Amino acid sequence: VQFVESGGGLVQPGESLRLSCTASGFTFSSAAMSWYRQIPGKQRELVARISSTGSSPYYADSVKGRFTIFRDNGKNTAYLQMNNLKPEDTAVYYCYTSMMDYWGQGTQVTVSS
Numbered sequence: 001v002q003f004v005e006s007g008g009g010l011v012q013p014g015e016s017l018r019l020s021c022t023a024s025g026f027t028f029s030s031a032a033m034s035w036y037r038q039i040p041g042k043q044r045e046l047v048a049r050i051s052s053t054g055s056s057p058y059y060a061d062s063v064k065g066r067f068t069i070f071r072d073n074g075k076n077t078a079y080l081q082m083n084n085l086k087p088e089d090t091a092v093y094y095c096y097t098s099m100m101d102y103w104g105q106g107t108q109v110t111v112s113s
Contacts, residue, residue: 001025001102003095008107011085015111019080021095021104031099033071033078037091037109044094048080062088085111 007019019035032051038044048069049058057069068081078095090111095104 001100003102003104005093005095005104005107007080008093008109010110010112012113013086013111015085016081016083017085017109019082019093019095019107019109021078023076023078023095023097026097026100028076029073031097033069034096034098035069035078035080036094036096037089038094038106039091047093050078082109085109087111087113 002024004022005019007017009017011017021033030052032049034049035047036044037047045060047060047063048067050069050071054071059067066082066084071078080093082089090109092106092108094106096102
């Protein structure tokens with residue numbers, strides 16, 4: 001099993017980023033996918049989750065209306081579109097699948113003026 005995450009970076013408040021998580025080694029189209037984030041010294045928190053078919057996404061209250069999780073099963077890739085970023089969104093973002101209990105390596109998102 002392998003995840004390749006990309007898309008993090010340094011942006012100013014109000015800007016956007018799109019994170020990608022490309023998976024291999026398991027049947028991606030059968031797996032729900034999640035994005036978590038972690039700030040140093042704090043617990044990892046669930047940001048968004050999407051079912052295997054892409055229906056009924058879940059969002060943490062702190063990102064509702066700003067973030068969108070979606071997937072392309074043909075590309076074995078899950079995405080997190082992050083709009084109107086705020087400094088409090090600064091964290092390392094991880095993709096995760098409970099199907100394999102597997103985490104990506106994480107990608108840093110920094111929102112700062």
